[in-house]
Amino acid sequence: MDTTTTDYDVCVIGAGFGGMYMLKKLRELGFRTHVFERGDDVGGTWYWNRYPGARCDVESLFYCYSFDEELQQEWTWSERYPAQPEILAYCRHVADRYDLRRDISFATPVESVVYDEVAGLWNLRTGAGQRVRARWVITAVGCLSASQVPRFPGLDDFRGPWFHTGQWPHEPVDFTGKRVAVIGTGSSGIQVIPAIAQTARQLTVFQRTPNFSIPAHNGPLDPETQARVKAEYATLRAEARVSPGGTIAHPTGKKALDLGEEERRAELDRRWANGGSAFLSAFADTMVNEAANRISADYVRDQIRRIVKDPATAELLCPRDHPIGSKRICVDTGYYETYNRDNVRLVDVRANPIERITEHGLRTGGVDHEVDAIVFATGYDAMTGPLTRLNIRGVGGQSLADSWSEGPRTYLGLAVPGFPNLFTITGPGSPSVLSNMVVSIEQHVEWIADHLDHLRRNDLRRSEADPEAARQWTEHVDEVARYTLYPQAASWYMGANVAGKPRVFMPYVGGVGAYRKICDEVTAEGYKGFQLS
Numbered sequence: 001m002d003t004t005t006t007d008y009d010v011c012v013i014g015a016g017f018g019g020m021y022m023l024k025k026l027r028e029l030g031f032r033t034h035v036f037e038r039g040d041d042v043g044g045t046w047y048w049n050r051y052p053g054a055r056c057d058v059e060s061l062f063y064c065y066s067f068d069e070e071l072q073q074e075w076t077w078s079e080r081y082p083a084q085p086e087i088l089a090y091c092r093h094v095a096d097r098y099d100l101r102r103d104i105s106f107a108t109p110v111e112s113v114v115y116d117e118v119a120g121l122w123n124l125r126t127g128a129g130q131r132v133r134a135r136w137v138i139t140a141v142g143c144l145s146a147s148q149v150p151r152f153p154g155l156d157d158f159r160g161p162w163f164h165t166g167q168w169p170h171e172p173v174d175f176t177g178k179r180v181a182v183i184g185t186g187s188s189g190i191q192v193i194p195a196i197a198q199t200a201r202q203l204t205v206f207q208r209t210p211n212f213s214i215p216a217h218n219g220p221l222d223p224e225t226q227a228r229v230k231a232e233y234a235t236l237r238a239e240a241r242v243s244p245g246g247t248i249a250h251p252t253g254k255k256a257l258d259l260g261e262e263e264r265r266a267e268l269d270r271r272w273a274n275g276g277s278a279f280l281s282a283f284a285d286t287m288v289n290e291a292a293n294r295i296s297a298d299y300v301r302d303q304i305r306r307i308v309k310d311p312a313t314a315e316l317l318c319p320r321d322h323p324i325g326s327k328r329i330c331v332d333t334g335y336y337e338t339y340n341r342d343n344v345r346l347v348d349v350r351a352n353p354i355e356r357i358t359e360h361g362l363r364t365g366g367v368d369h370e371v372d373a374i375v376f377a378t379g380y381d382a383m384t385g386p387l388t389r390l391n392i393r394g395v396g397g398q399s400l401a402d403s404w405s406e407g408p409r410t411y412l413g414l415a416v417p418g419f420p421n422l423f424t425i426t427g428p429g430s431p432s433v434l435s436n437m438v439v440s441i442e443q444h445v446e447w448i449a450d451h452l453d454h455l456r457r458n459d460l461r462r463s464e465a466d467p468e469a470a471r472q473w474t475e476h477v478d479e480v481a482r483y484t485l486y487p488q489a490a491s492w493y494m495g496a497n498v499a500g501k502p503r504v505f506m507p508y509v510g511g512v513g514a515y516r517k518i519c520d521e522v523t524a525e526g527y528k529g530f531q532l533s
């Protein structure tokens with residue numbers, strides 16, 4: 001039943017890193033702002049992804065806000081890479097510190113967002129029965145929040161519990177003594193597999209496509225390192241903001257193909273020993289030249305063969321169907337080593353696809369695998385899924401899902417023609433998932449806040465992406481991607497993991513620094529490409 005009618009200047013959807021900062025920023029500017037969040041608390045991704053081993057693959061000291069010097073100095077991280085509980089604690093700290101909760105409705109999913117052309121307002125309907133009108137709507141729903149459980153026949157017959165990594169229960173799940181199946185070997189699978197292997201009686205991993213993974217070499221963050229980075233935050237943050245990926249990756253700038261075997265090897269050894277996704281920044285040509293890419297890919301395949309004792313398992317774990325980095329590189333703690341354990345088995349579901357789920361397990365290639373629990377690490381309807389499922393209808397009643405039936409069409413990944421006064425934090429067409437999300441979120445939040453402030457100061461009430469500007473931008477996103485090896489992979493970046501989804505490279509691969517410059521130019525030129533009235 002509809003119980004409430006409220007009006008705000010701005011409604012923000014989602015209270016993760018994006019929504020929280022958006023709220024703070026708009027509140028400071030005096031906009032009446034309200035946030036709707038489907039979870040019971042802040043944190044977004046880090047609220048939902050509570051699976052064992054969940055950890056960010058961006059280093060703690062950079063996976064946090066930079067907008068407040070006091071905040072970044074006062075928070076202490078305990079490890080090089082932050083585990084999910086610590087990131088969630090940080091998000092809660094931020095919510096408390098800026099008293100954000102009073103303007104957030106929790107456990108309140110937004111069910112539809114419909115533009116009223118006459119009033120120039122958006123009507124939002126929530127699962128809690130509210131109907132709300134606002135002039136501006138800002139989505140802060142993340143890129144990886146629409147989780148996917150494949151529709152295997154028989155799932156309802158399964159007698160045991162099953163879980164998706166992105167919708168993990170809040171109560172601890174105890175796998176001690178259990179036989180567990182994990183389906184999927186992307187970043188989530190590669191994190192959850194070593195963690196479950198430690199307690200399960202037997203763990204069976206169902207792998208369709210192997211991925212490249214680099215050791216995290218995670219560990220406690222020593223106070224000296226933390227103090228040193230904090231002392232240099234101003235410089236390091238500035239560097240991250242203009243870098244390709246929003247991180248300090250120390251690129252050599254050298255091309256692998258220009259170097260001799262020894263020099264390449266030394267650089268890759270150094271990066272493997274240091275750990276993390278900066279491995280990919282070893283050479284400037286890794287993502288644009290197949291021969292150069294093979295050098296890094298061969299190196300990782302050799303490492304897999306070195307670590308995994310059973311040669312057949314090692315070969316099965318070696319990725320061969322995509323250039324390294326063209327699917328999101330994984331960062332792990334003891335992933336390949338896990339296959340040396342007696343209680344872990346790898347099943348190739350490329351050769352023998354999962355036929356069905358049975359009462360007691362899974363059937364592949366006519367063979368039954370009995371398990372007590374199933375973990376789906378099967379990923380997301382990435383980037384567009386979190387937006388299209390909001391049931392957004394713009395000018396003329398057109399739905400966002402229909403408007404994007406051939407792939408997302410945005411201007412700068414920030415705005416969509418036909419959907420005035422709607423802004424998408426880290427939307428498709430922006431660097432988002434190819435970057436340190438917090439850096440990209442801060443840039444989008446600040447850009448949107450400046451834009452709304454500009455409109456208000458100039459007595460403007462409507463901002464809409466120009467269709468031609470969006471067409472050109474979408475073409476540019478595609479053009480830059482085609483210059484790289486990214487489109488060669490059947491990745492979620494390409495929409496390839498969702499049946500029927502158009503194959504379009506969705507994030508902007510031009511880099512965080514270049515993208516920021518473009519956005520700043522758009523602003524400097526009076527919001528070129530936006531129709532303002």
Ligand code: N01
Pocket residue numbers: 055056057058144150165183184185186187188189191206207208209328331349354377378379380433492497
């Ligand atoms: O999802 P994925 P994810 N039968 O889509 C398999 C971020 N993230 O949740 O490749 C059998 O990457 C699928 O196989 P295939 C990060 O950006 C970050 O792991 O389609 N298998 C694949 O192996 C990441 O990239 C962190 O052949 C099926 C797996 O499931 C993104 O989230 C941690 C299947 C899905 O992998 C998504 O990662 C976690 C089927 N029917 C996530 N359907 C960190 O910061 C799917 N699969 C560390």
